[in-house]
Amino acid sequence: MTPLLSVEALRVDVARGAGVRILEDVSFSLSSGEAVGVLGASGSGKTTLALAMLGLLPPTLVARGSVHFEGHEVLSASRGARRAVRGRRCSIVFQEPLTALNPRMRVVDQVAEVALAHGERDGRRARDAAVQMMERVGLANAAAQAARLPHELSGGERQRVLLAMALLLEPALLIADEPTSALDVTVQAQVLQVLRAQQRERGMSLLMVSHDLGVLAVLCSRVLVLHEGRLVEDAPTRQLLETPAHPFTRAIVAAVRRMERPA
């Protein structure tokens, strides 16, 4: 069976920076229904990796190599072809839910927009579906909250709106870039639960980017370790925790162990 997502020899450079390489020879694949974590420090290239999966790299960056999603090449695809896939078959959620939302638009309309962009013509039906999805991702009192503007919601509520947007059309793959690092821990736990439920109930695949090994260990069966733009480790989560191979991974695992088990 071909993997859902397959990345081969991906390299990303700054377009005009002489020799500034962000990602170097990254290869991995992700199967249908699998949850894979990408562990890395800030500056390791993990957000660039997440963006490249969707063909969302800014024009200042140049990508080489290949990214295949559901058999189609993403990097060389036309903008129209990428748009047809994005939001429908593959979605992304970011860390900062406030900057990702339009401040002047009711949240229900922003979620519904995803359906309208992908062929739904009935605005009312799109909004109904939006409210339903907001309920499913645990937005309390979704029907009333739907009519609000982003600034009227808390950070956790806004992140649920983004999740509803990303999950509305039941994508095969969700890419989550530090989706909970700006949230309170109790809200983080709820959001992780929503992701896990989506993954289990629908067989959705998940590519979760984080610096927090604890968060990745809760959700992912396999973890890729990105260090200074290179993939230095790719191992089942259990194996990574028990016998981390790369010095960077060993340092992270030791730090987490020490933080969890005070002297």
Next chain:
Amino acid sequence: MTPLLELRDLVVAYRSAAGVTHAVDQVSLDVARGETLALVGESGSGKTSLGRAVLRLVPTTSGTVRFDGSDVLALREDALRAFRRRAQVVFQDPNASLDPRMRVGDIVREGIEIHALASPEQAELRVARLLEEVGLTPSDASRHPHEFSGGERQRIAIARALAVEPEFLVLDEAVSALDLLVRAQVLDLLARLQAARGLTYLFIAHDLAVVERIATRVAVMHQGRVVECAPTAELFRAPQAPVTQALLAAIPRIDW
């Protein structure tokens, strides 16, 4: 021995169009010399308002704040300046708290000059030593904040706070924005500095996991009140308040 910091029935209320909000509601706490009291709660629980009220950075509605026996809210002029030297703060976001146009050496030196703590030559030397103490190098003094990583910038903010030889630091989410590995390193640095200088910390965080290693005691805040305050190991072993239990349950624990 009297505690370094004593709060009694502290209230911080904000007035807005929606009415009066009690950000801090009748809080009484002591912080002993040399200890780390962690103040933990979710966003909006009042922990940052409490930290700022202690430093007189926001007005207090009622109650008392005593620092080393004297009434902080009654301090004027010279006495207030002396208090501001002894009690320093490190904020969450070093991008916002470090002036991007200033060189690191000037950022760290500023407090020494304001409080006239050393001659210019001595100040120079003190800045160099401080930078080394927080894990940077003396030559970093001539660089600008943007040339440093997030963790390094937080080290600069710590050096700046220490420049005036304080006894007490409010660490307001000081490691929350940092990567796990960098966070562990800065926590180690804070523990080392505390041991070497006999510092007292009020360590504010939204995440209990962060304070487990560094805190002597933990106070949990919810809706402006302290709902539980206990020695760290005890609080982790047998949390009493439902809020504490929820915060503990929410920590993504690795099943080793």
